[in-house]
Amino acid sequence: MASFLNNLFSSPYKKYNFKDEQFNKDPLAWSRPLVRHHCGEFSMAAIQANTDMEDESQVEVGIDALFVGVYDGHKGMIQQNNNSMNEIILRQVVDQMETDFNEFARNSFEQHHEVQNSFVSSGCLICIIWKGTLFVANVGDSRAILGSQKGIGKRLVVKQMVRDHSFLNPNIKQEFTELHPDYNNRSRYQSIEVKGLIETSRCIGYAYMKNAQFTKRRSFEIPLSEVVTPTFTRPLLSSQPDVYSTVLRDSDRFIIFGSGGFWKLISNEKAARVVNTSPRDRIAERLVTLALEKGAAKRGKKYRDLIKIPKSNCISGNNGNRNYGFRSAYHDDITVIVVYLDQRLNREGVTPEINSYTGYDYAVQQSEFTNFYNNANV
Template sequence: MLSWLTRIALACWKPVRRYARMSKDDDLDDSSIGDSLLWCRELDKHSFGDFSFAVVQANEVIEDHSQVDTGNGATFVGVYDGHGGPEASRYVSDHLFLHLMRLARENGNISEDIIRGAFSATEDGFLTLVRRTCGLKPLIAAIGSCCLVGVIWRGTLYVANVGDSRAVIGSVGRSNKIVGEQLTKDHNASMEEVRQELRSLHPDDSHIVVLKHGVWRIKGIIQVSRSIGDAYLKRPEFSLDPSFPRFHLSDPIRRPVLTAEPSVCTRVLRPSDKFVIFASDGLWEHLTNQEAVEIVYNNPRPGIARRLVKTALNVAARKREMRYDDLKKVEKGVRRFFHDDITVVVIFIDHELLGKEVPVPGLSVKGFIDTVGPSNFSILQGIDANARSTYRK
């Protein structure tokens, strides 16, 4: 028996291929028609190996933005999962990497502080945009984005995030088995640790976290505790009036409810580290960390990000008593009843390339919108380039 929600979606089926603006998808495992809302790059090169990239749209306007930037001796990954609209995630995609490169050039290196500075500059820039435009578009104050960033440089992996997108590293352990290790923290009120943190920061606010319809939400509104944007939960000047009841706060905020301060992880890459999966929470709603790393480890590299997305979509379809072949026919917007926008980037790490000057085209790939251009990572060639040779296995 199909659920009532599925019946509604089935009744809304329309041809969607003519609306798609992305690369068409051809199934990896069968000859049936592809998913017109699925974009991918099967396999490309970065300085330390290969990468695979895939995005599937669910919302009427996609709210996931993403990028991979490659250069000689450096690789950058960004996954930006927007909410309330695409403006914040698009802004992050257009600005965070540029802030990172500017700060790296000014300071002569890449470090945790440089990455934090890039997050802070991006947050400040977006809040300035909100201030300039909120008179014409008040709801921009309620638009935000999770932000997950990874940088590989000098044999070291830096990962930073706000929100609940996730980076998971696949490492070979005992008996040659792959083990998934989560490198990021989920800044989501569903986590007891996050609720305790919020309560300790707001001891005078008994409604800082509220269980609403079985879901823990901050101020009864939002699940993520850290983000870029969401200005109305950070500064009183951006509070929305009662004409927007979904985002209206009964009491003015006395201090920021959310923060844009990222959690940052630094890891010197080990020979056992084989790949890193960067993905928005749309993937992790349907796959565990271990399931994801096993899929990557046990299948060919080409198209592996698409394989992860399709596996998640198969799970999402089964939850609604459907087949993925049926889900493919559901148009964007209606698809959001079944799954979220999903972005996946898999970065493979070939250790024989770490610390070597391997010529790789400096490319900047923007996910889903399918744009490819030169990358600003070339500026790192002048930042103590000889230091890269100090990496040892």
């Protein structure tokens, strides 16, 4: 395997001590301390708001590769493509996820007359560092930003690598209406938004909004809470990912991955400044804490006030007014992963352990990269 990222030097940062202990007192909080990967370190943190933790994340550490997924990833993609990686392969991976998801929903309906799987969806943000190149694909409202230091003064440069498809973005609203010029787009968009059915124009799943086979069949009864008016017979949503790749350079310092719940509260620039000027210890916790403080402040509270509020996905009434007796009124589920890009490959000559780390789980599993390396050496 080719090594990469030679001659990087660590970014300077101001001394900053993270003294806020509210995160450790929060029963809905989870974090993983710094873990070494082949060209640096990473840390993870998450906070739950809903009845079931809807965010899923995973980091796979290889000897000379790194996989990050905010959602579930397909780690067999490299070996199946002759030990190579490119943007086409990433698109194929996302397409296969979509196909499998919708096939499951179709079978559930046809064989068992179950419709609930037609209303299940998820975003998908996947990244792999492979042979010196960073590849990213995204569907939904998660986001990944690259922090670099450039020029004589080491000016911080922040780049969002792929679009997020949130309806909060004006260009996504415009894109949505342009895709359906022959429909009453405004009423259709408002129906989706007001009912709170989904917050993104692209996702994995939600087969009912993508396949006319569901809505055309009289036996397919749509729950009133899921009805979108007027009736539609062609896809409203898409699973097409935005894909990005770049060769990592000496100036690249870190990557911040976050679920939609994080980026609703913190800007790209704010998150990057915090990472660039803070010690690494507990950095993911720090970012999540900042988001929670922002969410609490919007309702005239502090983070310490949220700790006593239980998790729930309950929303009172149909007018969008949230029940402030539950955490979901102040913030969504949040996941943050910070990946540092360091000076030397396998620092101090220590090879990283080939492990799999899953969000909101303290267990450490053997990574599927193990099978990859074993098969590659046969």
